[in-house]
Amino acid sequence: MRTAPDLWHHIESGLRASLPVTLALLLTLVCTLPVGPPGLGQIMPALPMICVFYWTVYRRDLMPLVATFVIGIAHDSLSGAPLGGSAIVLLTLQGLAARHRRFFHDKNIAVVWASFVALVAVVQSLGWLIASFYHLQALPLMPAIFQALLTMALYPVITLPFGVILRELLQPLPVVPR
Amino acid sequence: MARRTRGSLMRVAVPVKALAHRFGLFLLLLSAMALMIVSRVDPDTAVDLRNGVIDTTEPILDALSRPVESGNRIVAEIDSMLALREKNAELRLAIDRLKRWELVARRMEAENAALRGLLNLRVKSKPSFVTARVIGDSGSAYVRTLLANVGAVDGIVQGQAAITGEGMVGRVVEVGRRASRVLLVTDLNSRIPVVIESTRQRAILTGDNTDTAHLAFLPRDAQITVGARVITSGHGGVLMPGLPVGVVSSITDGVVRVQPLADLGRIEYVRLVAWEGPRFEVLPEPAITNEAEGAP
Numbered sequence: 001m002r003t004a005p006d007l008w009h010h011i012e013s014g015l016r017a018s019l020p021v022t023l024a025l026l027l028t029l030v031c032t033l034p035v036g037p038p039g040l041g042q043i044m045p046a047l048p049m050i051c052v053f054y055w056t057v058y059r060r061d062l063m064p065l066v067a068t069f070v071i072g073i074a075h076d077s078l079s080g081a082p083l084g085g086s087a088i089v090l091l092t093l094q095g096l097a098a099r100h101r102r103f104f105h106d107k108n109i110a111v112v113w114a115s116f117v118a119l120v121a122v123v124q125s126l127g128w129l130i131a132s133f134y135h136l137q138a139l140p141l142m143p144a145i146f147q148a149l150l151t152m153a154l155y156p157v158i159t160l161p162f163g164v165i166l167r168e169l170l171q172p173l174p175v176v177p178r
Numbered sequence: 179m180a181r182r183t184r185g186s187l188m189r190v191a192v193p194v195k196a197l198a199h200r201f202g203l204f205l206l207l208l209s210a211m212a213l214m215i216v217s218r219v220d221p222d223t224a225v226d227l228r229n230g231v232i233d234t235t236e237p238i239l240d241a242l243s244r245p246v247e248s249g250n251r252i253v254a255e256i257d258s259m260l261a262l263r264e265k266n267a268e269l270r271l272a273i274d275r276l277k278r279w280e281l282v283a284r285r286m287e288a289e290n291a292a293l294r295g296l297l298n299l300r301v302k303s304k305p306s307f308v309t310a311r312v313i314g315d316s317g318s319a320y321v322r323t324l325l326a327n328v329g330a331v332d333g334i335v336q337g338q339a340a341i342t343g344e345g346m347v348g349r350v351v352e353v354g355r356r357a358s359r360v361l362l363v364t365d366l367n368s369r370i371p372v373v374i375e376s377t378r379q380r381a382i383l384t385g386d387n388t389d390t391a392h393l394a395f396l397p398r399d400a401q402i403t404v405g406a407r408v409i410t411s412g413h414g415g416v417l418m419p420g421l422p423v424g425v426v427s428s429i430t431d432g433v434v435r436v437q438p439l440a441d442l443g444r445i446e447y448v449r450l451v452a453w454e455g456p457r458f459e460v461l462p463e464p465a466i467t468n469e470a471e472g473a474p
Contacts, residue, residue, distance in 0.1 A: 029238055032314035032325065034446070035246050044317040069206045073213070077231035078325070079318035080352075080359055083224045084213035086318075091210065095203050131320040134218060135366055140387050143319035 016169050020062045023165075024051035024071050027158070032078045043143050045150035048075055049123070050158045052090050053116055056097040057104045058162075058172055068094050082134045089127040093119055109156065117152045124148040229354035232325065236357040239313040240327050247311075247446060305418055305453040308332055312445050313357065322365040322387060324348065326448055329356040333452065337416045340448040345422040345439030346370075346410060350450060358450075362442050363423060364391050371414055372423060374400075375407040383408065383423060383436060390427055393434040402426055408436050418453040 072087025217224030314325035368385035412419025
C-alpha cells in the first residue's frame, strides 16, 4: 500500500510537471487581456510561442504535442482567429525547436534567443500566409511584423521566471548524446 | 531468455515510439488544418467550440481584466493630470460650443414631436441597452474583435450593435452564455450598411484589418468630402439606423476611407443595442395633438 508521504510526493511532482503547460495556458489568456499603451491597439505579443519554444528546448517531455495543439486552439478560440491557425504555427515552432534541441544544449541565452528570433520570423510568416489563404487576400503585413518583433523582444523577460522555475522546481532534462 | 525478449522488445519499441512522435506532429498538424477547413466551410461548428472555450474562461478573464483595467485607468489619470491646464481650456470651449448645440437640439426635438403629431406617426421600436465590460481583445494580428462580459443570459443576440459614447464600434457576432464577441468595424469580415449623413448616399462600410475602414458599393458620382459623417443606415433591418460610425478621413484614387469615431484601441465598456426593426403605424383617424407617443 502506498503511504501518505509517498502519495503526497506523487501529487507534488505531478503538479510540478504540469507547470509548463499551465503557465502556457495562463499566458494565452493574458494575451487576450485588453492591455497596452495607446497606439499599440490590438497587437499583443504571441506569448504562447515563447512558452512552447522555451519548454521544448529545456523540458521537451513536459510540453507534449497534444498540449501545444490545445494551447493553439485555445488561443484561436479566444482571439476569434480562424480555428487551427495558431495550432499549426505553434506545432511548427515546436517541431523546428525539437529538431535542433541538441544544438541549444549548453548554449548561453543570447544564442538561444537569437535562434528564437529566427524561428519566430519563420513561423510568423507561415501564420501570415495561412491567415491570408484563409481570407483569400493578402492581409496587412504591419500587425504581423509588429507582433513578431514584440514577441522576440519579450523573450528574455518572459523566460526569466521560467528559468527560476526550471532550476528550483524542475530539473533540466539531460541531453543524451546520440 | 526473458532478458533477450525484453531487449528485442525495446529494439522494436523505441523506433515505434520515435515514429509515433514524428507521426504525432504530422497528425496534429493535419487535424489543425482540417479544423481550419471545417471552420471555413461551416462556421457554425467552429462557433460552438469557440463559445465553449470563451464561456469556460470568462470568469478567469473577468478577474484578470479588472487589475488591467485599473492599471490602464491610473495611466490615463496621470496622463490627464499632466495636461490639466490645456484640457481645461479645451473643455471650456467645448462646453460653449455644446451649449449652442443643445439649444438647436431642443428646438429640433420640439419640432420633431410636433411634426410627428401632425403625421400621426408612431414609431414603435425603442432601443434598449446592455452595458458590458470589455474583458478581452483579440490579441491576434489577423483579427479585430473584443470580448464582452455579457451573453445569452443577459439577452444578447447575434447582430446587435456595440456602441461607445463616441459612436458605433462593431457588432455582436458570437454569443456565449456569459460572454460575447464583438467584431470591430475595422475587421476584415466587417460589413456595415451606412449612409453619408449629409448627402444620404448609401454604401457598405468595409473593414480591412487596418485602423480605418473603407466605403464599398459607393455610386461613382458620389459627392463626398473629407470630414463627412458616416452613420448606420439600418438597411437589412439588423442594425439600428442613425448610429454614428465615423468620419471620412481621406479620399485617394476613389477609395474613401473612414476613421471610426471611437478609439478602437482602448475601449473599456461597450453598450450593446437591442433593437427591433421599425413598425410604422398610421392611426385610423387624424388626431390633432402634439403628443408624440400618447395617441392610441
